[in-house]
Amino acid sequence: MEYFLQQLINGITLGSIYGLIAIGYTMVYGIIGMINFAHGDIFMVGSFIALALILMLGVAASAPMAILLVALLGVLALSMALTAVWGWAVERLAYRPLRGSFRLAPLITAIGMSLALQNFVQIAQGARNKPLEPLISGGFSFPANPAPGQFSVQLSYMQIGIVVTTVALMVGFSLLISRTALGRAQRACEQDRKMASLLGVDVDKTISVTFVTGAALAAVAGMFFLLYYGVIDFFIGFVAGVKAFTAAVLGGIGSLPGAMLGGLLIGLIEAFWSGYFSSDYKDVAAFSILVIVLIFMPSGLLGRPEIEKV
Amino acid sequence: MSAANAILTVERLTMRFGGLVAVDDVSFEVKRDDITAVIGPNGAGKTTMFNCVTGFYKPNAGRIAVARRDGRDYLLERLPDYRITREAGVARTFQNIRLFGGMTVLENLMVAQHTVLMDASTFTIGGLLGLPSFRKAEAEAIEKAAYWLEKIDLTPRADDPAADLSYGEQRRLEIARAMCTGPELLCLDEPAAGMNPRESAELNTLLRFIRDDHKTSILLIEHDMGVVMDISDHIVVLDYGRKISDGDVDFVRNDPHVIAAYLGVEEDEIDEAEALAESGGAVAETAS
Amino acid sequence: MADTTTAPAPSAVEAAPAPSHTSIVIREAVIAAVIAAALASILLGARTDIAPGGLSLEYRPWNIVIAAVVVFFGKLALGFLGPRSGVDLGGAFSGLAPSGDALSHAGTYVQPALLVLAVVGPFLLLSTYGGSGARQYIELAILILTYIMLGWGLNIVVGLAGLLDLGYVAFYAVGAYSYALMALHFGLSFWVCLPLAGLIAALWGVMLGFPVLRLRGDYLAIVTLAFGEIIRVVLLNWYEFTGGPDGLSRIPRPSFFGIEFSRGDGGFADVFGLAYSPIHRIIFLYFLILSLALLTYFISIRLRRLPIGRAWEALREDEIACRALGINTTTTKLTAFALGAMFGGFAGSFFATKQGFISPESFTFIESAVILAIVVLGGLGSQLGVVIAATLFIGGFEFFREFEQYRMLVFGLSMVFIMVWKPRGLISRREPSVFLKKRKAISGDLVGEGAG
Known part of the structure; x- marks a missing residue:
């Protein structure tokens, strides 16, 4: 039971990270119908920016909790902003010139961008792993004083922080989409881009904003990944990206709550699979689920079904 | 109406999309060597019925039987779509033309003869080796295509991409392509849509030619009453998914149900449009 | 960029670069x-770096x-030298795009010339640079030819049938491991294993x-990636x-139809009365991959003109119409997968x-x-496009x-630039598979891109 609870906690934490990345996929797919293959690498860029900022500000675990939190929030805000610029640039350079063109072309430029970003970071920051000392340690354990041989469930402050921040961001973000003019423009473009532009929606700007917000959320996920695992490298974007995409598809691509739900499910599946079976094959588990979902439930859990028109 | 003379027998066909009943308990027959028209206002369920007959939708209830000239019988609701063309001899065209735009006109007609050519190429291996039997089959296929090209006046455009043809030419090519599959029943979904009067007159000639010289029965959906009244041997009228009239041109023309529901009464069409708008875009489009 | 409305009056624009x-x-x-400065600020x-006691x-x-300076001057150059709408990178690049059509017209002469070059090439190189040079x-x-062959194989799936496959390397891997395992465990020769490996890969394709x-579309791409x-x-x-990450080693080398490329009696050099040189094996491998690639080439060219090939292309254009013409789309798609996979397996x-x-490292998503x-x-x-691109x-x-x-960075960026420059690829015209009077190439803009 304790072991189960532990995997549940780990899974939810991991799922929050995947969910944050998945939102970027689902929004972009919703609005321009393409898989932004480079999104996983934007997440990776976000984690590197966060790492550099943490080092620049000299944030250390020894600082008092309050200062530490403020500093981390500052790092978070700054890395969201800078990663957002990356998201914007990728869209501007690789996708916008191809809008309305051959469908395969943006997929290839996306792959090209993904390769370019990975290797850019590899050159700029080196190929070696970057370990970061744990900044926020400690947490709760149940039972607090386990008997010898008894398994104790760990719930760290870090995990609480990740889940709380994610939930807060999700709520804010849902409000943004459902209540503001920006969100309305976005939904209009999703339905019918041509009509939206005829009605005075600046489609290019709306798409840019979509990439920017997606990248900012990926930056949050990148920083969480860095703090939670304590080690990053230039290749983390690929696997995390594919899993987050799986999450987006599982939840129903185009659906924001779906992306979050999908992220959570993928996180849980991975945690339980590693916990009970073998961590060697945990990626196979995630990929297999992607395959199974797409084959048997192509519109995902919360997506709209597609009717074949003859 | 003797059943022996019918090529297609539709019995109690019903098709639902969620809560919407697009085709509701419809029965009718298509007689051999007849041109049968299905008419009705927008959203009457004509195309849905059509998609059921050609296997693109599986009906919720009912039976669709085809009796071929050689005595073979098929229940279409049980066949996958490609076997309906291949074995039951039912070919179709589409309301929104579906040609292979990046392929030439001739290639479109060659693809239509896929089944015959595929058999002749003996699992492609014979074709790879260039066996004489395959070459002969291919030459015959080109000949057949050339024949139809001449019938639809497109011989000079044979080597142009289908996407470059005009609208009327594309419609004719689609009919020729369906004929190249060697059907006994040809199903046409609004063949005259978007045609000018001269083109519709030519279309009528072509359809009569197909019926008389190729002994192919025709089932067509059409809004152009000029075409329908001119060439149909038999008319089935649908409204709100139900059959409201069924008979020859004179019978249908004078049927009070038809006059009330469709021919002259404009208000109904307005109501129809409103009902459609309310029932939701996606469903309405599929069912139209 | 929103304020292009503040652009000068037309007359001013026409009269030389207006201020x-x-x-x-x-x-x-x-x-x-x-x-650019914002992008570079942190990452560049x-x-x-890893330093004692943490990161530095x-x-x-x-x-x-x-x-910032590079981007500034680059943008400046684009603004002045590119078309007036210099903001559009794609527009700027499309000015450089004349040659593709001419290239495909010349295809009839280029291809035989390339073939001759491919056959005599190694001997020319040998006489110029000598054995070791x-x-x-x-x-x-050899490497380029391997990719050409893989490209031709994948072209059947993606180019003809319009099925987007992002996991093609899986079949390459299946072919490689099939051969290695059969040769290592059963001692079968390359010439026995080759067709078997192709068949196994085709089976996996199905x-x-x-x-x-x-x-x-993209869903298919992502699932094939996952596979x-x-x-x-x-x-x-x-x-x-x-063998896990260690892979399989000491995989038998191919023999010249039973004659090993070894030093001493009974070796290739000995049998043919030549002085032993390791280059013999290299040249043999070169001609081996050349003939495999040509096999792929001729089979796929031939298949295109057969009913199955036409059905693939029709499938790419409109799947629903195919079904209405009696084409079994399931088997048609599967044959495309199987044949593509088979050539991947050979390679x-x-x-x-x-x-x-071999080790799994050679078969990554990249x-x-x-x-x-x-x-x-x-x-x-x-087909020619694949040769040029490879x-x-x-x-x-x-x-x-x-x-x-x-x-790798340059590679990724050039993928982006070439696509933006020519979204339809270097050679986008399609040759019809059959003609009545005159063979006319079809503009790539009309050719469908496949729904799957």
């Missing part, structure tokens, strides 16, 4: 430079300045193809069978016998991406070997 055009370009260049401006940070402010070039040619038949990764992860973790066997060692990029950049469905990419890739760490 306000200049000011717009400069303004945009400044904006671009600021953005500071480098994290090294500041490199000049990088930021360089990035020519070796690296011939090895490069097995993986079957469940994904219902999927379209490719699943196969790689299994190869990586199944130690007993595949894989060749790779295994050439290297003598390989699939490279092969797909070759097909798409060359122009979907174009030579350009793989050749260029090796050419920049000295700049090891930069070449």
Whole structure:
């Protein structure tokens, strides 16, 4: 039971990270119908920016909790902003010139961008792993004083922080989409881009904003990944990206709550699979689920079904 | 109406999309060597019925039987779509033309003869080796295509991409392509849509030619009453998914149900449009 | 960029570069430079490194300045030299695009010429550079030919049938491991294993193809990617069978129809009365891959003109119409998968016998991406396009070997630029498979791109 609870906690934490990345996929797919293959690498860029900022500000675990939190929030805000610029640039350079063109072309430029970003970071920051000392340690354990041989469930402050921040961001973000003019423009473009532009929606700007917000959320996920695992490298974007995409598809691509739900499910599946079976094959588990979902439930859990028109 | 003379027998066909009943308990027959028209206002369920007959939708209830000239019988609701063309001899065209735009006109007609050519190429291996039997089959296929090209006046455009043809030419090519599959029943979904009067007159000639010289029965959906009244041997009228009239041109023309529901009464069409708008875009489009 | 309305009056524009055009370009260049500085600020401006007791940070402010300056002048150049709407990078590049059509017209002469060059090439190299000098070039040619063959194989799936496959490397891997395992465990010769490996790969093609038949477009791409990764992860973790990350080594080299390329009696050199030289094996491998590639070429050219090939292309154009014409789309798609996979399997066997060692590292997603990029950049469905793209990419890739760490970056960026420049690939015209009077090429803009 304790072991189960532990995997549940780990899974939810991991799922929050995947969910944050998945939102970027689902929004972009919703609005321009393409898989932004480079999104996983934007997440990776976000984690590197966060790492550099943490080092620049000299944030250390020894600082008092309050200062530490403020500093981390500052790092978070700054890395969201800078990663957002990356998201914007990728869209501007690789996708916008191809809008309305051959469908395969943006997929290839996306792959090209993904390769370019990975290797850019590899050159700029080196190929070696970057370990970061744990900044926020400690947490709760149940039972607090386990008997010898008894398994104790760990719930760290870090995990609480990740889940709380994610939930807060999700709520804010849902409000943004459902209540503001920006969100309305976005939904209009999703339905019918041509009509939206005829009605005075600046489609290019709306798409840019979509990439920017997606990248900012990926930056949050990148920083969480860095703090939670304590080690990053230039290749983390690929696997995390594919899993987050799986999450987006599982939840129903185009659906924001779906992306979050999908992220959570993928996180849980991975945690339980590693916990009970073998961590060697945990990626196979995630990929297999992607395959199974797409084959048997192509519109995902919360997506709209597609009717074949003859 | 003797059943022996019918090529297609539709019995109690019903098709639902969620809560919407697009085709509701419809029965009718298509007689051999007849041109049968299905008419009705927008959203009457004509195309849905059509998609059921050609296997693109599986009906919720009912039976669709085809009796071929050689005595073979098929229940279409049980066949996958490609076997309906291949074995039951039912070919179709589409309301929104579906040609292979990046392929030439001739290639479109060659693809239509896929089944015959595929058999002749003996699992492609014979074709790879260039066996004489395959070459002969291919030459015959080109000949057949050339024949139809001449019938639809497109011989000079044979080597142009289908996407470059005009609208009327594309419609004719689609009919020729369906004929190249060697059907006994040809199903046409609004063949005259978007045609000018001269083109519709030519279309009528072509359809009569197909019926008389190729002994192919025709089932067509059409809004152009000029075409329908001119060439149909038999008319089935649908409204709100139900059959409201069924008979020859004179019978249908004078049927009070038809006059009330469709021919002259404009208000109904307005109501129809409103009902459609309310029932939701996606469903309405599929069912139209 | 929103204020293009402030552009000068038309007359001013026509009369030489008006000052306000200049000011717009400069303004945009400044904006671009600021953005570049923001992009570079952290990732180029500071480098994290592992130091005793944690990570250290090294500041490199000049990088930021360089990035901003380069982008500033680049943007300036685009603004003045590119078309008036200089903001549009794609527009700027499309000005450089004349040659593709001419190239495909010349195709009839180019192809035989290329074939002759491919046959006499190694001997020319040998006579110019001598045995040891020519070796690296011939090895490069072998590599390029391998990718050409893979490109042609994938072209059947993506270019003809319009099925987007991002996991093609899986079949390459299946072919390589099939050959290696059969040769190591059963001692079968290369010539027995080659067809078997192709068949096994084709079988995998059908097995993986079957469940994904219902999927379209990007979904199909992502599922094939997932399959490719699943196969790689299994190869990586199944130690007993595949050797895991250590891979399989001492894979038998191919023999010249039974004659080994070894020193001494009974070896190739001995039998043919030549002095022993390791280059013999290289040349043999070259001709082996050349003939395999040509086999792929001729079969796929031939298939295109057969009913099955036409059905593939029809499927790419409109699947629903295919069904209405009595084409069984399931088997048609599966044959495309199977044949594509088979050629991938052949190439894989060749790779295994050439290297003598294989490990999962050779079969990553990057390989699939490279092969797909070759097909798409060359122009979907174009055989010659694949040759050009493979030579350009793989050749260029090796050419920049000295700049090891930069070449993947350049590779990725050039994928972006070529696509933006020519979204339909280098050769986008389609040759009809049959004609009544005159063969006319079809503009790529009319050709469908496939729903799956």
